[in-house]
Amino acid sequence: MVAADSARAYNxxxxxxIRRIFIIIxxxxxxxxxxxxxxxxxxxxxxxxxxxxxxLAVIFVLYLVTKPDEVTYRILWLLIILSAPIPGAxxxxxxxxxxxxxxxxxxxxxxxxxxxxxxxxAMASLAADDHRLAETLGYIGGIAGFHVHxxxxxxxxxxxxxxxxxxxxxxEKASRFIFLEYFIIEGGEMWDAMVSVLARKAAEGVxxxxxxxxxxxxxxxxxxxxxxxxxxxxxxVPFNPLVFIKGTLNYRDHRKMLIIDGRVVFSGGIxxxxxYINRKARFGHWKDIGFRMEGKAVxxxxxxxxxxxxxxxxNRIADDVLISPDYDDTDTEGYVLSYYDSPLRTKAASNExxxxxxxxxxxxxxxxTPYLILGDKLTDALTRAAVRGVDVxxxxxxxxxxxxxxxxxxxxxxxxxxxxxxxxEYTPGFVHAKASVIDDRICTIGTVNLxxxxxxLHFENNSVFCGSPILKDLKEDYxxxxxxxxxxxxxxxxxxxxxxxxxxxxxxxFAPLC
Numbered sequence: 001m002v003a004a005d006s007a008r009a010y011n012x013x014x015x016x017x018i019r020r021i022f023i024i025i026x027x028x029x030x031x032x033x034x035x036x037x038x039x040x041x042x043x044x045x046x047x048x049x050x051x052x053x054x055x056l057a058v059i060f061v062l063y064l065v066t067k068p069d070e071v072t073y074r075i076l077w078l079l080i081i082l083s084a085p086i087p088g089a090x091x092x093x094x095x096x097x098x099x100x101x102x103x104x105x106x107x108x109x110x111x112x113x114x115x116x117x118x119x120x121x122a123m124a125s126l127a128a129d130d131h132r133l134a135e136t137l138g139y140i141g142g143i144a145g146f147h148v149h150x151x152x153x154x155x156x157x158x159x160x161x162x163x164x165x166x167x168x169x170x171x172e173k174a175s176r177f178i179f180l181e182y183f184i185i186e187g188g189e190m191w192d193a194m195v196s197v198l199a200r201k202a203a204e205g206v207x208x209x210x211x212x213x214x215x216x217x218x219x220x221x222x223x224x225x226x227x228x229x230x231x232x233x234x235x236x237v238p239f240n241p242l243v244f245i246k247g248t249l250n251y252r253d254h255r256k257m258l259i260i261d262g263r264v265v266f267s268g269g270i271x272x273x274x275x276y277i278n279r280k281a282r283f284g285h286w287k288d289i290g291f292r293m294e295g296k297a298v299x300x301x302x303x304x305x306x307x308x309x310x311x312x313x314x315n316r317i318a319d320d321v322l323i324s325p326d327y328d329d330t331d332t333e334g335y336v337l338s339y340y341d342s343p344l345r346t347k348a349a350s351n352e353x354x355x356x357x358x359x360x361x362x363x364x365x366x367x368x369t370p371y372l373i374l375g376d377k378l379t380d381a382l383t384r385a386a387v388r389g390v391d392v393x394x395x396x397x398x399x400x401x402x403x404x405x406x407x408x409x410x411x412x413x414x415x416x417x418x419x420x421x422x423x424x425e426y427t428p429g430f431v432h433a434k435a436s437v438i439d440d441r442i443c444t445i446g447t448v449n450l451x452x453x454x455x456x457l458h459f460e461n462n463s464v465f466c467g468s469p470i471l472k473d474l475k476e477d478y479x480x481x482x483x484x485x486x487x488x489x490x491x492x493x494x495x496x497x498x499x500x501x502x503x504x505x506x507x508x509x510f511a512p513l514c
Contacts, residue, residue, distance in 0.1 A: 104240070104248055105344045107311040114303050114319055118147040125150075126335050126466065133442065136356040137337045137464060143349045144339035146303075151334040151465060152295020156445075156473035158480075160270040160277040163290045164190060170260050170292075171197045177207040177321065179259040179305045183252070183447075185212045186220035186273035188280065194272065195229070202233030209317070211309060213253040214238035220273065237313045251343050253308070254458040256447050257301050262321070264294050265301040267461060268445055269434045276432070283399040284429020287481060289368070291445055291463070291470065293336075300338040304461060334467030341448065341460040350448045350462055351455045354436065355381040361438050364391035366478050368433035372396060372409040372423075373451035379412070383419035391422075394450075395433075395481060396488070398425040404507075409451075410488075411504035417489040424485035431481075435474060443471045 126148055127134035137148050157163035171178055171194070178201060185191055202208045210229065212221065217238075229236040239253040258266040268290025274280035276288055302321065310316045341349050358365055358381040365385055372394065374382070386392040394416075400406030413423055434454075437443040446462030448454050465471060 101248060101251060101344050104251060108307065108342075108344065111307055111310040113145050113307050116147055116299070116303065118149070120147075122150050122335055123148045129467070130441070132360060133466065136353070136360070137335075137466070139356070140349050140353045140464070141337055141339065143345060143347050143352065144341070146300055146337060146339040148335050148337045149297045149300070150295075150332040151336040151468040152293060152297050152332055154294075154336075154465065154468060154470045155292040156470045156477070157268070157290045157292070158473075158477040160286070160288045160290065163266060163268070163270060163292070164277045166292060167258055167266050168193060168197060170264050170266075171201065171258075174201050174206050174260050176261045177209070177259075178261075179209050179211075179257070179302070179309070180272075181211040181253070181255050181257050181305055181308065182272050183213045183216035183254045183256060184220060184271035184273055185210075185217050186271075187225065188274035190274050190277050190279065191272045195232070195234070198229075198234050199232040208234045209309060210234060210236040211239055211253070211305070211312070212236070214241045215249070215252055216254070216271075218242065235313075235315060237309075239308070239312055250453075250457050252453075252458050254447050254454060255304070255308075255340060255461040257305060257461060259298065259301050259305055262298055262302055264292060265298045266290060266292050267301065267447075267463065269432050269447060282430075283397070283401050286429060287426055287431045287433060289433040289435060289445065289474075289477070293463070295332065297336050297338060301461070304338075304340050308459075333469060334465060336463055336465050336468065338461070338463040341455075341458070341462065343457050343459070348456050350446075350460060351375065351378055353444070353462075353464070354378055354450075357436070357438050357442065357444075358382060358385045358390075358392075361385050361390045361392075363439050364393070365438045366391075366393045366395075366436065366475075367450065368395050368431060368435040368478070368481075369450040370397055370401070370430065370432050370434070371405055371449045371451040371454075372412050373405070373453075374412055375452065375455065378450070378455070379415065382416060382421055386416075386420035392420065393422045393424065393482070395424045395426060395431055395478070395485060397430045397432075398427040398486065399429050401430055405451075407503075408507040411507045413488060414504070423488040424482055425488050426481065426485050428484055435478075437471060437474045437478060440471060440475070442466050443468075443474050445470075445474070 123134060123138065126137070134148075141147055155166075157166075178198060198208045198210075226236045226238070240248055240251065242249065256267055256269065256271060269288045270276045270290045275282045275286045278286050306317050306319075306321060339349060355377055382392055396409065397406070416423065434448050434450075435443065435445045442464065444462055444464050447460045448462050454460055
């Protein structure tokens with residue numbers, strides 16, 4: 001039965017992947033037709049037409065140069081367009097130009113974030129404690145439309161294994177609603193156990209809504225399985241369904257959240273599949289982290305979910321869903337800013353956040369990430385911090401899930417190591433955690449990888465904790481994890497051979513596509 005399910009998921013996924021590959025065929029065919037026409041029907045005017053095409057290509061290049069995108073991203077498209085003007089321009093207009101986000105932008109603008117009842121007290125208090133940090137969080141909150149709150153009760157989970165039972169227990173307590181939004185859903189022990197609870201709760205009258213990313217679950221979840229959920233009273237909708245030659249293809253919902261009755265939220269890097277709770281070994285031991293948060297700050301995650309659900313589905317959630325139970329927030333300690341990233345904005349919130357925090361770091365800045373594909377500004381921020389004496393560390397996987405992306409991630413090692421950044425690889429298996437902890441005063445936990453897609457092209461969610469006890473838990477877990485790692489470049493400079501330099505250069509050029 002398991003083998004049959006795996007084969008079915010594989011065949012389903014491969015079919016959709018093949019359809020995605022066919023997206024580029026019209027552009028390539030157009031270039032071939034153009035070359036054929038120049039050699040036959042248009043041969044008398046070939047010189048004039050080639051000159052005209054070159055002029056148009058230069059104009060297109062000037063347009064790209066003036067855009068505020070990351071330098072590597074612009075260089076990639078410049079090379080593509082100059083090498084093959086017709087298909088290059090077509091592919092850019094379809095997939096590389098943020099004008100293609102218009103359908104998503106229109107949907108979100110028609111359903112803005114619900115208002116946040118913030119009185120500014122938490123921000124004023126943080127500013128009195130640390131004015132510079134308050135400026136940073138105000139800047140990030142301003143980009144994303146969220147505010148700093150007093151940090152409520154938070155529990156840290158060093159593994160999905162420990163978070164999963166608590167997720168089930170809280171779902172059992174639901175009386176009003178259960179909202180789930182995830183990048184990957186796959187049938188198995190984890191998801192089947194959750195569906196059992198969700199179906200029972202739906203039968204009791206609890207509103208159950210599931211939003212998942214269509215491409216993220218391309219090989220693991222099908223329309224048939226979605227229909228099965230609807231038959232059990234569970235509303236399930238894919239985000240941004242994969243459609244042939246669709247300009248919004250690159251913009252995925254990578255967010256992960258489970259919200260119950262507006263009183264508790266679970267988030268972090270953990271998707272809904274068995275490897276995330278180590279019931280299935282795909283790449284050794286799966287190291288992922290998450291958190292459980294209560295209190296008024298849960299409303300920010302509700303605002304995120306409600307906006308997306310109302311923007312991309314037909315069954316709207318009423319605005320009064322944000323009327324949450326009464327909380328005793330007198331036991332709060334520290335502050336929290338929860339927000340989501342969006343490729344529709346001119347500034348990438350998490351990229352800006354990490355650059356800001358690295359510029360303020362004094363003693364250390366430690367990061368968890370499964371992928372390391374950085375833009376120029378964040379690379380510069382990491383190296384600058386290390387050069388001025390900050391202890392900068394990055395924990396990466398020891399066993400890769402995608403070998404090409406792993407090789408590409410390693411191409412960033414030389415410049416980082418040369419500046420004093422220490423990189424560790426988790427020998428027991430794969431690290432999927434996305435977090436940072438800085439100077440015992442601030443940490444971040446969410447869905448944001450240190451790669452181009454996560455920082456610039458995906459919808460992500462992230463929480464920034466300041467002065468909260470969760471910092472201590474994350475720091476202790478980081479040190480315990482590092483003890484299981486090998487240092488990628490142990491105490492010596494990275495030996496950069498010509499072959500490695502050549503391969504690294506090619507991979508770095510195509511980094512924005514990975």
